[in-house]
Amino acid sequence: MLDMSQASRIIVRFESVSLQYGHEPEILRNITFSIAAGSFTFLTGRSGSGKSSLLSLMYLAQRPSRGLVSLFGQNISFIERQALSAIRRRLGVVFQDFRLLDHLSTLDNVAIPLRIAGVREEEVMKHVPELLSWIGLARFLHAKPSTLSCGQKQRMAIARAVISRPDLLLADEPTGSVDSRVARRILHLFIELNKIGTTVIIATHNEHLIKELNISRVHLHLEGGRLLLLDTPKIF
Amino acid sequence: MFKRHSDLPSAGYLLLVIVTVVVFFSTLATASTLILQGIIERWYHNVSGTWTIQVIPVLGDSPAETQRQMNSIMRFLESTPGISVVQPLSPQQITQLLEPWLDSTELVSNISLPRLIEVVPQNGGLLDSETIFVELSEIFPNVSLDDHKAWLTNIAYISCFLDLNLIALFSIMFVLVIVATFFVTKSKILMYRSIIEILYLLGAQDDYIAIQFAHASLMQGLHGGLLGLSLALPVLLLITGWLASHLEGDFWLTLTLQPAQMAMKLGIIPIGVAWLAWLAKVSARLTVYKVIARPI
Numbered sequence: 062m063l064d065m066s067q068a069s070r071i072i073v074r075f076e077s078v079s080l081q082y083g084h085e086p087e088i089l090r091n092i093t094f095s096i097a098a099g100s101f102t103f104l105t106g107r108s109g110s111g112k113s114s115l116l117s118l119m120y121l122a123q124r125p126s127r128g129l130v131s132l133f134g135q136n137i138s139f140i141e142r143q144a145l146s147a148i149r150r151r152l153g154v155v156f157q158d159f160r161l162l163d164h165l166s167t168l169d170n171v172a173i174p175l176r177i178a179g180v181r182e183e184e185v186m187k188h189v190p191e192l193l194s195w196i197g198l199a200r201f202l203h204a205k206p207s208t209l210s211c212g213q214k215q216r217m218a219i220a221r222a223v224i225s226r227p228d229l230l231l232a233d234e235p236t237g238s239v240d241s242r243v244a245r246r247i248l249h250l251f252i253e254l255n256k257i258g259t260t261v262i263i264a265t266h267n268e269h270l271i272k273e274l275n276i277s278r279v280h281l282h283l284e285g286g287r288l289l290l291l292d293t294p295k296i297f
Numbered sequence: 298m299f300k301r302h303s304d305l306p307s308a309g310y311l312l313l314v315i316v317t318v319v320v321f322f323s324t325l326a327t328a329s330t331l332i333l334q335g336i337i338e339r340w341y342h343n344v345s346g347t348w349t350i351q352v353i354p355v356l357g358d359s360p361a362e363t364q365r366q367m368n369s370i371m372r373f374l375e376s377t378p379g380i381s382v383v384q385p386l387s388p389q390q391i392t393q394l395l396e397p398w399l400d401s402t403e404l405v406s407n408i409s410l411p412r413l414i415e416v417v418p419q420n421g422g423l424l425d426s427e428t429i430f431v432e433l434s435e436i437f438p439n440v441s442l443d444d445h446k447a448w449l450t451n452i453a454y455i456s457c458f459l460d461l462n463l464i465a466l467f468s469i470m471f472v473l474v475i476v477a478t479f480f481v482t483k484s485k486i487l488m489y490r491s492i493i494e495i496l497y498l499l500g501a502q503d504d505y506i507a508i509q510f511a512h513a514s515l516m517q518g519l520h521g522g523l524l525g526l527s528l529a530l531p532v533l534l535l536i537t538g539w540l541a542s543h544l545e546g547d548f549w550l551t552l553t554l555q556p557a558q559m560a561m562k563l564g565i566i567p568i569g570v571a572w573l574a575w576l577a578k579v580s581a582r583l584t585v586y587k588v589i590a591r592p593i
Contacts, residue, residue, distance in 0.1 A: 122498060143502065150500030160495050164306040173304060177501045182302075221499075 070098040072229055072260050073119060078128030080114055088114050090286040096262065101255045103271045104264040106283030112264035113157055116231050120154045121145055150178055153227030155235045159218040161206040167193065167217050168202045174225040189224060196220050211238040219247055223254060230254060232263045236270065252276060303509045304496060305489055312514060315477045316521025316573060319470050324529035324566050330463050337456045341449060348426055349443045352412040367412050370437055374416060379424030382417035467569060474573050478514050478580035483588050507585035511578045518577035522570030
């Protein structure tokens with residue numbers, strides 16, 4: 062069992078989790094690990110290794126075929142519908158395919174988590190433009206996603222994921238469509254969030270990125286449906 | 298005041314069109330019903346509380362003899378306690394009443410016509426029409442008395458029927474809007490399923506999504522209702538204007554209500570519109586709760 066949680070509060074726990082789609086071979090096999098609150102975790106693996114599927118279990122898009130998934134101390138198999146929404150509101154998710162709403166502007170897309178949380182419209186109109194300005198999308202406040210480049214859409218998706226300062230940030234290939242300068246800026250944002258308490262889990266196939274960062278982090282690797290621990294922080 | 302952000306795209310105007318059509322036709326139907334009820338009320342008012350005594354001329358009597366008989370009958374009636382008004386119709390007045398039907402003054406003047414006396418009993422009096430008729434017919438066998446009860450009863454039934462008709466109309470209107478809202482909302486939920494799933498993944502609860510559908514339905518209901526009303530009122534004015542130019546004499550007056558009365562009674566239409574919009578809102582919200590599937 063890979064357990065990085067000896068001394069810290071556990072925010073994510075997988076116990077003997079397997080995932081299978083229909084009658085296909087299992088994508089994830091007997092995965093067991095814990096993620097501590099406040100940690101910074103990279104999840105790597107070749108394309109098709111199951112990184113996105115693993116993350117999808119964490120953001121509650123599906124249930125495991127076998128095993129137990131626990132988020133914020135709650136077993137998601139027995140959780141009520143209302144409580145599911147409450148857990149999701151504590152998450153920030155950067156989807157690999159962005160999942161932006163094409164009919165909404167950049168501002169309205171990024172504002173969704175705040176509006177769901179019931180934040181006053183005046184606050185929304187204050188914070189969203191600030192973040193978009195920081196991330197380099199100030200000129201595109203009222204633009205629709207279809208008019209933006211892939212890199213701009215990715216930044217919009219990231220902004221949406223972080224706007225509500227989530228307890229747990231899950232990012233699936235967050236730097237896949239941007240250049241290295243923007244990629245570093247995005248990672249810097251994630252690091253800053255991590256410093257103020259957000260637990261960060263990034264799925265990426267770009268292992269160079271991990272080597273470049275000089276931060277205390279956990280490195281998990283998926284291979285053949287199984288999870289390997291490659292690196293842990295020196296100090297918890 | 299009603300502006301509200303929605304994460305869902307606007308999808309067509311089907312509900313708006315349905316509400317517009319419903320309100321348009323129900324406004325015309327309501328106005329027509331109100332006008333008819335106005336007519337009935339006036340007829341009822343004019344006819345109730347009065348009796349008509351018909352004096353059939355005796356064969357062979359001259360007009361002077363008929364007039365003497367009329368005078369005797371009137372003296373009898375005027376001396377009867379409980380009668381406040383005795384008003385005979387002159388031969389000329391009776392001729393005028395019949396002229397439109399027979400279309401010939403000469404023909405009418407050659408016919409020996411019954412004489413009519415309008416009698417008004419005192420308000421709150423205990424005088425019974427049957428008792429008076431019995432007393433009268435003992436002295437004057439060639440008279441008849443009509444207290445208009447049968448006519449008044451029929452009028453009352455017609456009025457009741459019109460009321461029930463209006464209630465049925467509004468009920469059908471409300472049911473139609475509820476059903477339309479259900480199907481429109483259900484189809485929109487299916488159409489926007491992928492968007493709704495994203496909203497759920499971002500932490501939305503059922504309420505967050507239901508309120509957006511409800512608000513959209515409310516606005517379509519309001520706009521449709523106002524549009525229907527705006528289209529119906531000019532049509533109503535055209536129709537009543539046409540009638541005014543084609544109806545003769547006092548009949549037009551019986552068709553119209555006083556402006557203040559009309560405005561007050563037609564005021565139920567905007568209230569109905571508001572009710573419709575509220576119904577659409579509630580129906581949409583309940584439909585979302587019922588139909589929406591869990592993404593996980």
